Amino acid sequence: MSSLHRRISATLSALLALVAMAVATPLAAAGDREHRGKPEPDVTVLSYNIHHGEGVDGTLDLGRVAEVIRDSGAGVVALQEVDRHWSARSDFADQAQELARRLGMHHAYGANLDRDPAAPGQPRRQYGTAILSRFPIVSSRNTPLPNLGGEQRGLLQARITVCGRTASVYSTHLQHDNAAERAAQTEAVADLVGSATEPVILAGDLNARPGSPEMEPIRFSFTDTFAVAGTGDGATYPATDPSARIDYVVTNDHVRTRSAEVLRSPASDHLPVRAEVALTAPYATVPPLERAHAHNDYEHRRPLFDALHHGFT
Numbered sequence: 149m150s151s152l153h154r155r156i157s158a159t160l161s162a163l164l165a166l167v168a169m170a171v172a173t174p175l176a177a178a179g180d181r182e183h184r185g186k187p188e189p190d191v192t193v194l195s196y197n198i199h200h201g202e203g204v205d206g207t208l209d210l211g212r213v214a215e216v217i218r219d220s221g222a223g224v225v226a227l228q229e230v231d232r233h234w235s236a237r238s239d240f241a242d243q244a245q246e247l248a249r250r251l252g253m254h255h256a257y258g259a260n261l262d263r264d265p266a267a268p269g270q271p272r273r274q275y276g277t278a279i280l281s282r283f284p285i286v287s288s289r290n291t292p293l294p295n296l297g298g299e300q301r302g303l304l305q306a307r308i309t310v311c312g313r314t315a316s317v318y319s320t321h322l323q324h325d326n327a328a329e330r331a332a333q334t335e336a337v338a339d340l341v342g343s344a345t346e347p348v349i350l351a352g353d354l355n356a357r358p359g360s361p362e363m364e365p366i367r368f369s370f371t372d373t374f375a376v377a378g379t380g381d382g383a384t385y386p387a388t389d390p391s392a393r394i395d396y397v398v399t400n401d402h403v404r405t406r407s408a409e410v411l412r413s414p415a416s417d418h419l420p421v422r423a424e425v426a427l428t429a430p431y432a433t434v435p436p437l438e439r440a441h442a443h444n445d446y447e448h449r450r451p452l453f454d455a456l457h458h459g460f461t
Contacts, residue, residue, distance in 0.1 A: 188404065188426035189311040191283075193373075194222035195351035195397050197321065197418035200231045200238045200275075204388050204414045210243060212415040214250040217280070220411060220422050224308065225253075225280040226319035226351035226397075232257060232274040233265075240266070244278035253280040258290030258304030258319070277319040277352070279306040286314065291340060294332040298323045303337055313427050315347035315403075324355040331362035341400075342369035347427040348400040353418065355394050370398035371405065373423040378408040384419040397423040404428050 194217060201210040217225055227247075231238035248255035259274035266273060276290070286307040293301045304319045318341060323329040334354070341348055342365075350370060356363050358372065366372075374382045374396070383390035390410070395418055397408065406424040413419065 188428050189313060190406070190424060190426050191224055191310060191315075191349070192220070192222045193317075193349055193351060193397050193423045193425060194220050194225045194420050195228075195319075195353075195395050196225060196420035197228040197353040197395060197416060198243075199229050199416040199418065200234070201243060202237070202416070204386075204417060208238060209415065210238075210241065210246055211250070212413075214247055216411065216413045216415050216420060217247070217251060220420065222422065223282040224317050224349065226317065226349075227278040227280065228319065228321035228353045230257070230276060230278045232259065232276070233271040234263075234273050234275050235266075240270075242271075244280070247278075248280055251280060253282055254285045255280050256285055256288035256304065256306040258288075258302050260290070260292070260300045260302040260321075276302060277304045277321055279304060279317055279319050281306060281308050281317070283308040283310050293320070293322070293336050294329065296326065296329040296332060298326050298329050301333055303340060310427060313347065315349065315427055316341070316344060318348070318350040318352070320350070320352040320354070322352070322354045322356065327356075327360070327362055330354075330356055334362050334365045338365035338369040344400060345402075347402040349397065349403060349425065350399070351397045351421070353395050357393060366396075366398060370400060371403075373397045373399060373405045373408040373425065374410075374421065376405040376408065377423075378410070380410070382408075382410055382421075384410055384421060385417070387414060387417050387419050390419055395419070395421050397421050397425075399425060402428055 198213050201213055202208050203212060230243050232242050232244065233240050244255045244257045256279045258276045260276040261274060263273040265271060286309055288306040291303045293303055301322055306317050308315055308317055320337060322333045341350060358375065382393040384395040385392045399405065404426040406426060408423040411420045411422055
């Protein structure tokens with residue numbers, strides 16, 4: 149190939165790159181303009197340790213828990229201390245399923261304790277966390293957290309779809325009597341969730357006060373909704389005379405906090421935390437249909453580009 153031909157070939161290659169950019173850039177810009185015009189979907193979130201449905205009066209009353217959730221207006225609920233055919237203390241009920249039925253919500257369950265049935269042919273006895281959602285649940289999974297000899301804990305994830313946007317909601321309940329184990333668990337949670345590129349809402353009973361050392365990974369990776377928009381001390385435990393803020397709703401940078409509050413109720417030994425948030429992460433930059441049009445436009449011109457290019461090689 150002569151030096152002239154090489155220069156012409158290089159010039160054509162550069163032109164091809166510019167044409168490809170010209171096809172894609174207007175579509176990307178149009179997509180950005182479209183997405184900026186869409187409102188940020190609002191989601192009301194509730195974090196609630198329900199103490200297997202037993203209230204401060206010692207009465208098992210899952211209907212009372214359902215009323216608290218209904219009255220909160222929450223579209224997404226992270227629950228802790230949820231029994232599933234566990235024992236007589238909760239009438240061997242599947243509490244997550246029962247609450248979902250009462251409230252007309254989707255649900256996901258994460259079993260952190262899993263025991264043999266009370267009798268042959270009966271369901272396995274489980275205890276753990278749950279997520280209720282008025283929005284469709286796309287998928288769910290429960291990930292075990294570090295266990296240094298205490299009760300097994302887990303991180304339950306439910307991916308939901310809200311007005312066309314996908315978000316991940318997490319429910320967790322950390323170790324209550326071992327700060328070192330709790331620190332290992334908060335670090336694991338931050339490692340598992342902290343780098344997510346979609347909206348993340350993490351809620352649960354973390355069994356730690358906001359300024360405690362084991363909360364550092366949470367403080368570094370997430371925004372505490374109550375610290376941003378709550379009033380008062382935010383104490384959630386014990387429900388009869390709350391003095392410790394150990395229940396949280398936290399988010400990543402793709403979620404905006406609008407409000408946060410602690411609700412009063414005798415339905416559990418914990419008080420629920422309610423937060424109103426907005427999902428701010430963008431949709432895909434170029435909608436799939438427009439990407440297909442761009443690809444077809446390029447493919448339509450490709451034979452001409454190839455012929456021009458090969459004509460000088």
